[in-house]
Amino acid sequence: MTTSSLLKKYFISKQKKKLRSRQKKLKAYDLSSLSEFLPELKSPQQPSAATDFKLNCKSRKKLILKEGKQLGTVLNHPAFQVDPLAAIHQHLESTAPISDEKPKKKTKQNCKEEEKGV
Numbered sequence: 001m002t003t004s005s006l007l008k009k010y011f012i013s014k015q016k017k018k019l020r021s022r023q024k025k026l027k028a029y030d031l032s033s034l035s036e037f038l039p040e041l042k043s044p045q046q047p048s049a050a051t052d053f054k055l056n057c058k059s060r061k062k063l064i065l066k067e068g069k070q071l072g073t074v075l076n077h078p079a080f081q082v083d084p085l086a087a088i089h090q091h092l093e094s095t096a097p098i099s100d101e102k103p104k105k106k107t108k109q110n111c112k113e114e115e116k117g118v
Helices: 003-028 032-036 057-076 078-082 084-095 108-116
Strands: none
Touching: 057 078, 078 084
């Protein structure tokens, strides 16, 4: 074989390796399998101001500065420094909306009715 054909084979194999590694990386970010575990939204939520907000260069910079300051205050907060996970958990509990509906306990009869499609 000539050197040019060997070089071609080398570059082709190298490109295939790059393509395979790129596909593996993309597979790692594929979260579509999680959709079956997420609850369905029954009623559409009201559009918030964030959905109407369009990012341009100036607003993006402003947002980055604002979020950077917020991150700094969170990182310097004593509760976060002591136990970060507990601080995040407490924050989520205090800011998450409280639903009045309690989940209905499933009994054997309810499960059988759901299976039948009643």
